[in-house]
Amino acid sequence: MKKIKGVNDFVVKFANVNGTGSASANHLFAKTIFRMGIPVSPRNIFPSNIQGLPTWYEVRVSKNGYLGRRGGVDLMVCVNPQSMEKDVASVDPGGYFLYDSTKPLPTHLKRDDITYIGIPLTQMCMQEFEVPRLQQLLKNVVYVGALAALLNMDLSMVKDLLADQFKGKEKLISSNVQALEIGYQYALENYKCPLAIRLENGNADAPHIAESEHILMNGNTAAALGAIYGGATVAAWYPITPSTSVVDAFSKYAERLRIDPGTGKRNYAIVQAEDELAAIGMVVGANWNGARAFTATSGPGLSLMSEFLGLAYFAEVPVVLINVQRSGPSTGMPTRSQQSDVLAAAYASHGDTKQVLLFPATPRECFDMTVEAFDLSERLQTPVILMSDLDLGMNDWMSPPLEWDDKYEMDRGKVLDAQGLDEAEKWGRYLDVDGDGICFRTLPGTHPDKGAYFTRGSSKNEMAVYSESGEDYVQNVDRLLRKFDTAKTYVPTPKTHPPIEVKKPKTKLKIGTLFFGTSASPSYEAVEILAEEGIPIDTMRIRAFPFHNDLDDFIHDHDLVFVIEQNRDGQMRQLIMNECQIAPDKLTSVLNYSGTPITARAIAGKIRETLNTHSADVVALRPETA
Amino acid sequence: MSYVKPKFRHPKLPTNSLGYSVADYDGAISTLCAGCGHDSISAAIRNACFKSAIPPHRIAKLSGIGCSSKMPTYFLGRSHGFNSVHGRMPSVATGASLANRELTYIGVSGDGDTASIGMGQFVHLIRRNVNMTYIVANNGCYGLTKGQDSATADLGSVAKGGAVNPFDGIDLASLALLQGASFVARSFSGDKEQLEPLIRAAMAHKGFAFIDVVSPCVTFNNHAGSTKSYAETRAHVDAMQLDFIPMREEIRTQYEAGTSQTVTLHDGSVIHLQKASSDYATDDRAAAMQAIQKAEAEDKILTGLLHLDPNSQDLNQLLNLANKPLNELDKDELCPGSRVLDSINQGLR
Numbered sequence: 001m002k003k004i005k006g007v008n009d010f011v012v013k014f015a016n017v018n019g020t021g022s023a024s025a026n027h028l029f030a031k032t033i034f035r036m037g038i039p040v041s042p043r044n045i046f047p048s049n050i051q052g053l054p055t056w057y058e059v060r061v062s063k064n065g066y067l068g069r070r071g072g073v074d075l076m077v078c079v080n081p082q083s084m085e086k087d088v089a090s091v092d093p094g095g096y097f098l099y100d101s102t103k104p105l106p107t108h109l110k111r112d113d114i115t116y117i118g119i120p121l122t123q124m125c126m127q128e129f130e131v132p133r134l135q136q137l138l139k140n141v142v143y144v145g146a147l148a149a150l151l152n153m154d155l156s157m158v159k160d161l162l163a164d165q166f167k168g169k170e171k172l173i174s175s176n177v178q179a180l181e182i183g184y185q186y187a188l189e190n191y192k193c194p195l196a197i198r199l200e201n202g203n204a205d206a207p208h209i210a211e212s213e214h215i216l217m218n219g220n221t222a223a224a225l226g227a228i229y230g231g232a233t234v235a236a237w238y239p240i241t242p243s244t245s246v247v248d249a250f251s252k253y254a255e256r257l258r259i260d261p262g263t264g265k266r267n268y269a270i271v272q273a274e275d276e277l278a279a280i281g282m283v284v285g286a287n288w289n290g291a292r293a294f295t296a297t298s299g300p301g302l303s304l305m306s307e308f309l310g311l312a313y314f315a316e317v318p319v320v321l322i323n324v325q326r327s328g329p330s331t332g333m334p335t336r337s338q339q340s341d342v343l344a345a346a347y348a349s350h351g352d353t354k355q356v357l358l359f360p361a362t363p364r365e366c367f368d369m370t371v372e373a374f375d376l377s378e379r380l381q382t383p384v385i386l387m388s389d390l391d392l393g394m395n396d397w398m399s400p401p402l403e404w405d406d407k408y409e410m411d412r413g414k415v416l417d418a419q420g421l422d423e424a425e426k427w428g429r430y431l432d433v434d435g436d437g438i439c440f441r442t443l444p445g446t447h448p449d450k451g452a453y454f455t456r457g458s459s460k461n462e463m464a465v466y467s468e469s470g471e472d473y474v475q476n477v478d479r480l481l482r483k484f485d486t487a488k489t490y491v492p493t494p495k496t497h498p499p500i501e502v503k504k505p506k507t508k509l510k511i512g513t514l515f516f517g518t519s520a521s522p523s524y525e526a527v528e529i530l531a532e533e534g535i536p537i538d539t540m541r542i543r544a545f546p547f548h549n550d551l552d553d554f555i556h557d558h559d560l561v562f563v564i565e566q567n568r569d570g571q572m573r574q575l576i577m578n579e580c581q582i583a584p585d586k587l588t589s590v591l592n593y594s595g596t597p598i599t600a601r602a603i604a605g606k607i608r609e610t611l612n613t614h615s616a617d618v619v620a621l622r623p624e625t626a
Numbered sequence: 627m628s629y630v631k632p633k634f635r636h637p638k639l640p641t642n643s644l645g646y647s648v649a650d651y652d653g654a655i656s657t658l659c660a661g662c663g664h665d666s667i668s669a670a671i672r673n674a675c676f677k678s679a680i681p682p683h684r685i686a687k688l689s690g691i692g693c694s695s696k697m698p699t700y701f702l703g704r705s706h707g708f709n710s711v712h713g714r715m716p717s718v719a720t721g722a723s724l725a726n727r728e729l730t731y732i733g734v735s736g737d738g739d740t741a742s743i744g745m746g747q748f749v750h751l752i753r754r755n756v757n758m759t760y761i762v763a764n765n766g767c768y769g770l771t772k773g774q775d776s777a778t779a780d781l782g783s784v785a786k787g788g789a790v791n792p793f794d795g796i797d798l799a800s801l802a803l804l805q806g807a808s809f810v811a812r813s814f815s816g817d818k819e820q821l822e823p824l825i826r827a828a829m830a831h832k833g834f835a836f837i838d839v840v841s842p843c844v845t846f847n848n849h850a851g852s853t854k855s856y857a858e859t860r861a862h863v864d865a866m867q868l869d870f871i872p873m874r875e876e877i878r879t880q881y882e883a884g885t886s887q888t889v890t891l892h893d894g895s896v897i898h899l900q901k902a903s904s905d906y907a908t909d910d911r912a913a914a915m916q917a918i919q920k921a922e923a924e925d926k927i928l929t930g931l932l933h934l935d936p937n938s939q940d941l942n943q944l945l946n947l948a949n950k951p952l953n954e955l956d957k958d959e960l961c962p963g964s965r966v967l968d969s970i971n972q973g974l975r
Contacts, residue, residue: 035975215974225970231960233952234724236717257962265948267955269724273717274750281710281717281747282724288708289686290953291725311711401971404964410957443953444686444706444722445729452683454699456709466699 001113004094005196008038008063010074012147015087016140017080019051024165025140026057027396029147032158033061034216034398037202041067041521043395045596048241048335054083061199067398068522071599074197075151077143079121084109096195098143098150117191119146124182129175138179145183152194154201155184215363215401219392220296222363223322224249225402226370227294228257231410232320234293236271236282238301241334242390243324246296276304280319284308287318288455290415290443292374294320298390299341300330302348309383310349311457313480316430316441318377318384318413322370325389327595336595337390339517340567345385346545346575352477354484356384356491357545359516360392363399365543371408372492378413380487381441389566391518391597414440421450429453429464430476437483484546491544494551499538500527506534507611512558514551514587516542516572518597519564525600526564530607537562537607545575552580555587562607564590566598631655642679651676653701663815663841663856664697664763670818671732671761672701674825678872685730686722690715690744693770693843694736694763702732713744716751716760720941723756726951727942730829731758738768741777741796748798752805752834757940759828759835762798763815765843766854773846784851797922799932802836803915808938809835810914812929814859815842820929823870823897827931830872830895833938840927864921866930867900889934899931908934 004010012029016022023044030042041060047053060070075096078087084099085108091097093113099105101118110116121139129135148155159177166172187193224246227235237247251270258267273279279295286293297305302323312319325341327333348355356376358369369386377384414434421427421442427450430439442451453464459473460466467473515523520541527537540554555561555576563573570589576582590606592598631654639647651672656665675685682704689695691712698707710718719733740748740762751760766779773786780795802810809831813821821839828835840859842848848855873894889897889908899908906913914933921928948955 213975215971217974225967229961229967231955231957233955233960234721236721257966258960260948260950260959263949266946267948267952267959269945269947269952271720271724271754271945274746277714278717278720278747278750281714282721284710285688285708285718285721285723286725286952287721288718289722289725289729291721293721293725307711308714401974402967404967406964408957408961442706445684445726448681448683449704452704452706454707454709457711458709 001115002094003115003196004074004092004096006074007198007200008061010061010197011070011072012059012061012075012077013073013090014057014059015076015078015080015083016055016057017082018046018049018053018055020140021137022055022057022079022140025144026059028141028158028161028165029144030059030396031161031216032153033059033199035157035161036154036199038199039063039065039067039398041395041397043069043391043597046335048332054080066521066525066600068518068520068525069597069599070522070525071601077147079139079143088114096197098146100139117150119143119183119186124186125179128178128182134175138175141176141179142183145180146187148180149184149187149193150191150195152198152200155180213401214398216396216398217363218245218394218396219360219363219366219388220245220324220394221249222366222399222402223296223370223386223388223393225253226367227320228253229367229404230292230371230374232292232294232374233267234269234271234282234286234291235295236273236279236286236293237295238273238276238279238297240276240298240301242326242394243296243298243301243322245394246322246324276301277308280305280308280321283319283321284312284317287377292320292378292410294322294374296322296324298324298326298334299328299344302341302344306344306348307350309355310351310353312383313349313353313355314351314457315455316381316439317455318381320370320373320377320384320386322386322388324393325387327593333595335390337518337597338566338593338595339387339389339519340571340593341387342565342567342571342575345387348385354546356380356382356487357387358384358492359387359543361517361520361541363392363397364402366392367402369492375411376487376490379411379438379490380483381413381438382483387517389518414438416440416442416446416451418447421447427451428462430460430462430479432479432482436486437479437481438486488546488548491546491548493548494543494554495541496554497524497539499536500531502531502534502536504534505536509560509611510538510558511535512538512540512554512561513564513607514540514542514554514561514572514576515564519566522598522600522603523564526603526607529600529604533608535607535611542572547576547579551576555580555582560588561586562588562590562610564598564603566592568593642676644679644681646676646679646682648673648676650704651682651702653703654699656700658693658696658700659845661844662693663765663839663843664694665700666815666818667761667763667821667839667841668697668701670821670825673818674822674829675702677822678826678829680730680829684728685732687732687734688715688719688722689734690736690739692736692739692768694734695739697734697763698732713739713742714747715739716744716747716756719758720751720754720756723758723941724947725953727757727947728951732829733758733760735760735762737762737764737766737776737778737798741798749801749805752802752807752836754941755808755833755938755944757833757942759825759837761825761837761839763841764798764838764854765841765847766795766852767843767847769843769846773843780853783853784849786846786849797918799836799838800915800918803911803918803933807836807933808833808935810933811835811837811931812839812927813837814840814863814865814927814929816856816860817863817865817929820865820867823868824931826870826872827891827895827897830870830891830893831934831938832892833935833940859927862925862927864926864928866928868931869898871896871898889931890936892936892938897931897934908932909936911935
């Protein structure tokens, strides 16, 4: 058997039962690697359940700084008998399988192409600890100790992190350290440590990681901080996975950072609404009245909010909506990631509507783009939807640190105050005086006799007077389209990277790839894999809708363009075809919609396959087994 | 129906303490049917705001969808208005009220807008005690879609086409009481003597003030057999008359002892209630409930101030919001700055 080898470059997957305390132990494992200065990306693959069902945690270690999923498993740590059969089968040939050897491994689970590492976790905990709850919880810490020996982790760093984690609960620190040490000793005494896959301090071969001192955080927390820094004062929401932690984090930071020092009162309001319809209604009301307000939701919530998104579009009320995408409807896959709300969001609501979308790919972008969303929604007087997803929102990502320019001023857009109204020659709420489709608005309570108007979704003339005239309607919606065109000049531009040099290219075709959000990281890795094989590929990361003109140019400059995304119907491809007048055969979909994030290997495989056969327009990936 | 609004005003129209005449509280000309009860409510709102001397631009008018929700166009032309989404005005009003706690908010809705599509938002608005006046123009039918029964249509009421309503109607005042509303009233669009002071008291109340106004639909629900026609309502109304005296005004009227009840609002304003056929203390929620049910059993419609909780705490207080309106907070009050962000980064390493 040829064992998998590698320093700082492998995938470890943990198979646990949810509700057994495994999450914090697994996080401890990943965070230690992060503190060792090695690029790492951990991912929860969890059920919609509180206790008792299988849950997985996948840790990608990548000295090259690839933070997307690679695909495959090099070391499986399995402490869940329910999923063991599947877990054994998922290990790559030459890989390793760590299990609780308190009970012997069933013979049908023996493979001869992988290495088994048995640690009697249950037995060790029964002997060492008396409290039943600790016997259960500390099994997880024992395997972290064993992994420290097996993978050459810095044990003192693990202990430091434990101390941080249990600050103020000193009693727990000693039992956790004890568990860590017995695991460590057992592995040292019974196995040859370290394994052929191992860690070495600070061995990162990733210039983009080495550039700055990274942080480890999830996108939802970053977006919440963006709302704090962007000056949001009203948050209205309804609980829904995977967006709930956006408002949880907003609440946590607001309690710390938004209390009026003089009175102890709150400079913010959070309302848990009765449903998503009410949540966005409150956001519309607050923004209409001049406060920066936002909501956070996910797929089904976006559907419920669509009616108000239409009103806000036509009535021209700013709205910030953080949409953390997940799979399909309500039951079954709410804890699985997808990018499948692209069309629902872009054209949300009745009538002719187009919504402004932002696509963050890192926690840093979740922060920056949330701040930007508030500025854009007030500048453009329209909803702005931040299109995050579960993978980005709920998993910890290595990210450049968040940065803040103290010179930042909120862009409140075209709002006339009392003085402005007095100075204006003629004011009408929907008069396009600047020709950019954006008109001047006023806030209630501003001026004793000027600037009052009636906000309504239905037809009105430029002076905001009720009208059912077709001409007024056409004039208004044409102006809204002009405004959407203006939005192109304000939204974030797409990102391109200099192409990777390929010495003897195997193809003369000019090949390009388009992707966005969490599809970006594995796409970059796939492009490098293919470059090594002699296939040069250009990249463009889409960051906003409406699309920038550079996107048209990029597509026209290439013979073949792959659109890499995580949904069944190639929604971004459809949106591009629709908005940019691109012929369908120019764009080939690379898709994954299994609910687990797309992998670099799968992307490279599909591009390779398409280039070999050069036939199908749309190549769907088969759902991966978890 | 008139379609031209006369511009002539008497040069010596009386003014309120702010110097505004009642014409300064006018809106656009109504496009509702001639004789519609809703127009009387619009007039009552206009007069109430004038008499209470609230600057028109410091009022925000919000509504949902339907004949009732068109009303805000027809009063207070100097106020901002928002004709929102069917049944969802409560959420828009909640957000607006959070953004600026200093304005006076008047919500106008109908029985379809509140008792059917908007029922969920209505009860949650009560639950949060949003500081606003919420008026339902209740005619028991959907006017704008031509006369279908609404959820407040009474059992046995006969529709214009002859169909008898087989369902029990929802009584919004009872529902509001049950849900804990801090101010509950009922009135009749034909009784401006009662409606005006009720609206003034509602606007002075701190918290959610609900007024259910029976407002006959002259086109679709004003025939014999309808329980919400002008004639039926007049014949069965049991009205409790009242006076509203704002905090600033000296109390001039003398009431005979034993014939009135005096209710003091948080700002010092006073409501004098004339003795009605059922006499109870208005801060007693259970007694209010009982009085409504007793009147109903006697085939009467009890109108007036049904309940007022003098200890009401509105949403702004419940959320411990800053005194300064949230929409006036500036960057320095909202944005923690780069040093704080650096320390947050530090905690994520």
